[in-house]
């Protein structure tokens with residue numbers, strides 16, 4: 001099985017950007033440009049509630065770990081899980097310092113409401129495959145919590161979703177290795193895009209950067 005080296009690990013949080021728009025992900029993660037807008041700031045505020053590293057709470061047959069760093073050599077991914085709930089289960093895995101066996105359940109917090117695409121599900125599964133690799137276990141499901149609707153949704157990690165994640169991550173690594181930023185494809189989602197002012201979809205859709213520079217030089 002091929003594995004990625006640490007310098008090629010990609011951020012788990014980038015999966016949702018990539019699923020939203022390939023160009024947005026490349027601008028933020030390859031070209032390191034980021035432009036906070038309302039949606040990303042609100043998302044960060046929600047995350048701060050859970051970013052309390054390593055705090056563990058025990059509640060009956062389960063315990064909770066917040067802001068847990070994770071990685072996967074197989075997928076070349078790294079990041080932080082908002083919350084991981086370890087549930088006592090004889091089919092689970094042993095956890096250092098705890099008696100019995102546990103299954104880890106990732107829980108990801110999101111600002112706003114459910115999206116119409118799979119981006120949140122893919123990120124959550126990305127966290128799960130990291131946990132599976134690190135803890136030698138299998139995880140059947142996780143939860144997405146939406147701040148706006150205060151709703152917790154169970155996500156089953158089906159074979160189809162796993163195949164979609166595999167394909168998505170392969171594509172991300174291909175862009176990363178080529179340092180490739182796709183050209184603009186304006187769509188409805190540009191209206192809520194945090195990188196709109198950097199991407200300039202109206203301008204760049206009409207001409208390439210080189211064409212733009214040549215035109216300005218000849219003016």
Ligand code: SF4
Nearest residue numbers: 021024190193196199
């Ligand atoms: S403005 Fe549109 S094309 Fe540009 S990065 Fe954002 S979503 Fe993608």
